[in-house]
Amino acid sequence: MAVTTETTVMNNVEAVRTTLYEALKNDSRTLIMGEDVGPRGNVFLITKGFLDEFGPQRVLDTPLAEASIVGIAVGMAMEGLRPIAEIQFADFIFPAFNQIVGEAAKTRYRSNGDFTCPLVIRTPYGGGVRGSLSHSISVEALFYHVPGLKIVAPSTPADMKGLLNAAIDDPDPVLYLEHKKTYRLIKGEVPGGHYTIPIGKAAVRREGHQLTVVSYGLNVHQALEAANQLEADEALKVEVIDLRSIRPMDKQTILASVRKTRKLMIIHEDNKFGGIGAEISAMVAEEALFDLDAPICRLCGPDVPPMGYALPLEEEFMISTERMKQRMREMVKF
Amino acid sequence: MAKAPSAHAPAPAAAAAPHHELSKEQLRAIFRSMLLQRTVDNRGFQLNRQGKIPFAAGSEGHEAVQAGTGMAFQRGRDLLFPYYRDVGLCMASGFPTIEVFYSLFARAKDNGGGRQFPSHLTKKSAGIYSFSSIIAGHMTHAVGAAYALKYRNEHDRVAICTFGEGATSEGEWHEAMNFAGVQRLPIVFVCENNQWAISTPQEKQMAVKDVAIKAAGYGMEGVIIDGFDPIAVYDAVTTAREKAVSGGGPTLIEAKCYRFLSHTTDDDDRTYRSKEEVESHRKDDPVPRFERWLVEHGIVSPADVEALKKDVLREVNECTDAAEAEPYPQASELYTNLVEGAWEPWQ
Numbered sequence A: 001m002a003v004t005t006e007t008t009v010m011n012n013v014e015a016v017r018t019t020l021y022e023a024l025k026n027d028s029r030t031l032i033m034g035e036d037v038g039p040r041g042n043v044f045l046i047t048k049g050f051l052d053e054f055g056p057q058r059v060l061d062t063p064l065a066e067a068s069i070v071g072i073a074v075g076m077a078m079e080g081l082r083p084i085a086e087i088q089f090a091d092f093i094f095p096a097f098n099q100i101v102g103e104a105a106k107t108r109y110r111s112n113g114d115f116t117c118p119l120v121i122r123t124p125y126g127g128g129v130r131g132s133l134s135h136s137i138s139v140e141a142l143f144y145h146v147p148g149l150k151i152v153a154p155s156t157p158a159d160m161k162g163l164l165n166a167a168i169d170d171p172d173p174v175l176y177l178e179h180k181k182t183y184r185l186i187k188g189e190v191p192g193g194h195y196t197i198p199i200g201k202a203a204v205r206r207e208g209h210q211l212t213v214v215s216y217g218l219n220v221h222q223a224l225e226a227a228n229q230l231e232a233d234e235a236l237k238v239e240v241i242d243l244r245s246i247r248p249m250d251k252q253t254i255l256a257s258v259r260k261t262r263k264l265m266i267i268h269e270d271n272k273f274g275g276i277g278a279e280i281s282a283m284v285a286e287e288a289l290f291d292l293d294a295p296i297c298r299l300c301g302p303d304v305p306p307m308g309y310a311l312p313l314e315e316e317f318m319i320s321t322e323r324m325k326q327r328m329r330e331m332v333k334f
Numbered sequence B: 001m002a003k004a005p006s007a008h009a010p011a012p013a014a015a016a017a018p019h020h021e022l023s024k025e026q027l028r029a030i031f032r033s034m035l036l037q038r039t040v041d042n043r044g045f046q047l048n049r050q051g052k053i054p055f056a057a058g059s060e061g062h063e064a065v066q067a068g069t070g071m072a073f074q075r076g077r078d079l080l081f082p083y084y085r086d087v088g089l090c091m092a093s094g095f096p097t098i099e100v101f102y103s104l105f106a107r108a109k110d111n112g113g114g115r116q117f118p119s120h121l122t123k124k125s126a127g128i129y130s131f132s133s134i135i136a137g138h139m140t141h142a143v144g145a146a147y148a149l150k151y152r153n154e155h156d157r158v159a160i161c162t163f164g165e166g167a168t169s170e171g172e173w174h175e176a177m178n179f180a181g182v183q184r185l186p187i188v189f190v191c192e193n194n195q196w197a198i199s200t201p202q203e204k205q206m207a208v209k210d211v212a213i214k215a216a217g218y219g220m221e222g223v224i225i226d227g228f229d230p231i232a233v234y235d236a237v238t239t240a241r242e243k244a245v246s247g248g249g250p251t252l253i254e255a256k257c258y259r260f261l262s263h264t265t266d267d268d269d270r271t272y273r274s275k276e277e278v279e280s281h282r283k284d285d286p287v288p289r290f291e292r293w294l295v296e297h298g299i300v301s302p303a304d305v306e307a308l309k310k311d312v313l314r315e316v317n318e319c320t321d322a323a324e325a326e327p328y329p330q331a332s333e334l335y336t337n338l339v340e341g342a343w344e345p346w347q
């Protein structure tokens, strides 16, 4: 692989791969660790070829034990390395919950700054890829309750790179979520060289004055498509915000948009109850209730375990662009 | 060290003459560490009973394993991953006594800012790593740090990680041991087997008599020693340390000791174990046992012992008073050091 300074069109997998490669190239403290990241080059081939170039110490195939993947990375981070740990699928992150929530997110706080934990945990999440009950879930809501744990879920290749660089540079632990379905589906221009996108900043992807839609991950792309169609066919003007960072959350961008459009809709694939949309709704209700002209709408994954293997079960779980359009239209007309 | 008949009788191999000689000065330093640990322990319980501090964890019965391990720890080089019962080990490894008292009193000057329970010490500059309270949660941290030492080719450094026998039931304990074995990391694991995990005796914790045999499952050597004998502990940890720095990988040392006190000031051990059991172990109390041995071998005189005890008590008294006079952290400290800079600045 070569490092390029030019803008290149790539998909999300390639963006992650390029960023990881450059991180290993640029900083000898960085290393990648996880299950099957070595000769296999990760199950999605993200680290393919890295082993040959960087060696087994920096492209570390770990035993099949998630608690230790994160725990060992915490120890490395406390001791000055910059580990980038991988959980092969988000569905298997639970053994590491203790280390992420109980240890990594509290290292700086409990030692009052004596120790820090600059650690990135990457994991593919999300469905729509026939991943069945155990290779499809979204985990952001299970972690976003935790003070001190940064969570990002970029949706575009340029953001994948900028936010992964920001996560690697960050002096605190970051959970970096990659929606599997966007891996090869989503392509876009990615600037060459090292750049970062600040964690905690949302992006207004599309301007409009009739409805604010807040989303992240795969759903952002569908929401944009729905909004574009609604404008072309029905002249409706929907604003779409890509959250990008789930925590810290960009409250200002959401509130500024809602105060302009006076209507809020939140879309996420993760289960509705207690999801990210619940917090956004509560926050907007606290801060801007009297600016709203309609009840807040949450279009989310249903409250069943995500998601059946059989195609109709998967399709029923995932939010279709059609359903987005329909709810957006209802909201604008409310 | 000559051994009195003991419930902690070591395996025959470990009873052999130590390989690593200790100077008279080192032997006296070990003894002082043991006295200091015992005195600090007593003070913690006293302060709790006086209503001055809400909580203390004792370590009586662990003095030999901690002073011996602390003597083997190479200051300025090694990394220590202690658990909450290791105040003595931390002090023997360079943690200042006064700072133990900042922690006991939860004062602003505590390295953790008074956020954690007493005995959860942290001091990066001394190589002493912060422990969270989560049993065995620090095992993988020690392993990760040992990996970092190897990664950077810092061949003269090791990590030393301690824990109780209860910790060895945790899944993370096994994951850490496994990785250390696979990667042949420069790390020494020291199990302070005091036979109890709060109220749970060892036989309910595991189906084997010795923690040390678990090492076999991870491709490392397991060593059993008399945890009431600081010289045996020093010897075993030093041997394991030398093996680690020469690329020989990790060792699991099981130091058999006993917990003389309740688990913490919040526990009452009379509810689950007999006085007779505790007394039978008290007969081997490592502190007077080592004192007798030092006197018998002419390393200290009875007068030296008295002077040493007085000096330790003076130090502990001074530290108690000085720490008590310090202020608590400000309430506003609740919000600092969560992440670098501000966390969700809009909150």
Ligand SMILES: Cc1ncc(C[n+]2csc(CCOP(=O)(O)OP(=O)(O)O)c2C)c(N)n1
Pocket: B085, B133, B134, B135, B136, B163, B164, B165, B166, B167, B168, B192, B194, B196, B197, B198, B259, B263
């Ligand atoms: C993961 C976890 N579970 C439970 C506890 C509560 N707890 C604190 S100490 C302890 C017993 C530990 O025993 P052992 O590891 O043998 O160490 P000892 O206290 O005997 O030195 C328990 C159950 C805890 N701190 N962490």
